[in-house]
Amino acid sequence: MKNLYNRFWRWHFFAALFMTPLLLTLTISGIGYLFYTDVENKLYADSYFGSSKETTSITIDEGIEQAKAEFSDYAVRKVIILEEPYNTRLTMMNSEGEQKYVFLDGNYQIVDSQEANYTFSNMMRNLHSSLFIGGTFVNYLVELAACWAIFLLLSGLYMTFRKKIWQKAQTETTRIRSRRWHAILGVIITIPMIAIIFTGLPWSAFMGNIIYTAAQQNPSIGIPELKQNPPTSDINEIPWATRKNEMPTSQNHSGHAGHGAHATVTDYTNDYALSVSELMGHIENENISKPYSIILPSSEEGVFVVAKGSNTGVTGLDVHPKEEVTNYFDQYNGSLISSVSYEEYGILGKWFTWGIPLHEGHLFGWPNKIINLLVCLAFLYLMYLGFKTWLWRRQKGLISAPPMAKEISIPFCIFMIVLGIIMPLFGISLILVVLIELVIWFTKKGKTTAQIS
Structure with missing residues (x-):
């Protein structure tokens, strides 16, 4: 079980390290888009x-x-x-x-x-979906960040309950306190955040195209x-x-x-x-x-x-x-x-119809906006706490990444394969991550062998 925990910890760490800049951009632009109707009614009052x-x-x-x-x-x-x-x-x-x-x-x-x-709405939408750059690569990158966000939430959930991180220690350092609140907040927002992410996937470049194609080819469940x-x-x-x-x-x-x-x-x-x-x-x-x-x-x-x-x-x-x-x-x-x-509409068509306005924050009026806003703000604070915890743990001049697991974890592999099937672009990215991990492992093994010799 320790091997499984270490594997989750290591991948959670690197996913957060590389995806946080994108996730910050997506979350902040998403907050802006939540209130586009309110902003535009004021900003363009003369036109409207x-x-x-x-x-x-x-x-x-x-x-x-x-x-x-x-x-x-x-x-x-x-x-x-x-x-x-x-x-x-x-x-x-x-x-x-x-x-x-x-x-x-x-x-x-x-x-x-x-x-x-x-216009305000189109600028927020373009930033949120394509970072103002556009193109297939950028669209895939945005989708990839959303997929890895789901992994971050689920892996964090596992680690929290595995180590019972929510429990307050008798003596807490600043790092331990930061980690505990990072874990508690992550548990609270996991379900609503995943709901927000999944209702946005019909827009995505890779998985969105798969969903839309399935909806078109199967009118009974789609369009x-x-x-x-x-x-x-x-x-x-x-x-x-x-x-x-x-x-x-x-x-x-x-x-x-x-x-x-x-x-x-x-x-x-x-x-x-x-x-x-x-x-x-x-x-x-x-x-x-x-x-x-x-x-x-x-x-x-x-x-x-x-x-x-x-x-x-x-x-x-x-x-x-x-x-x-x-x-x-x-x-x-x-x-x-x-x-x-x-x-x-079929079930997929109805998902589009309910899911997108839920994602945008106007399905059930102001309560929808406020809930989405609170979840997004909590997600931003979650990233801040995670980064703060890492800085407290990090040794000077080192990245201080969690240790590599020495053995293959079957439960971890099954979990990642399931996520890869549900989110195909995420699954493709796993191949690259595994290759990088293998290169690191062989490099370290080679250095160890050389030192022994």
């Missing part, structure tokens, strides 16, 4: 709630045309209709994939615009087929003579883990399609309440997608998971072709 100097009332379609004229390099891809007192929000995109938000007041006059990359392959509009609504005319198309390539997008966009127009104001009449007839987003068609066969989401990342747009629904309207006659609601 203000009015244009123009007092003439126009239609939403005229407002959209004004936005397209003012930002001629951008195409309108989405119209977000929010509850009062929020202004209507347009999401526009240019040919390089850059997004711009344009706000229309109650008269549908332009109030303000924003560069999407520099309904209709949501993966939206219906098409009836092009018979277009006159036969012009039906085969080539229409501009829009391609959007996005990666969830990077929370970013690259796109080639052309402004699709169709004289035979409904206007947004006409569509809103059909939406009202279907008793679809605000808030909702309208994704515009990008081809002659495309549909209007009218969605209510629980994890949109847009201030004022989120709804309760059970209210989540995706509606498809024909772009020519405005009929509701089909609809996919929360009840039709």
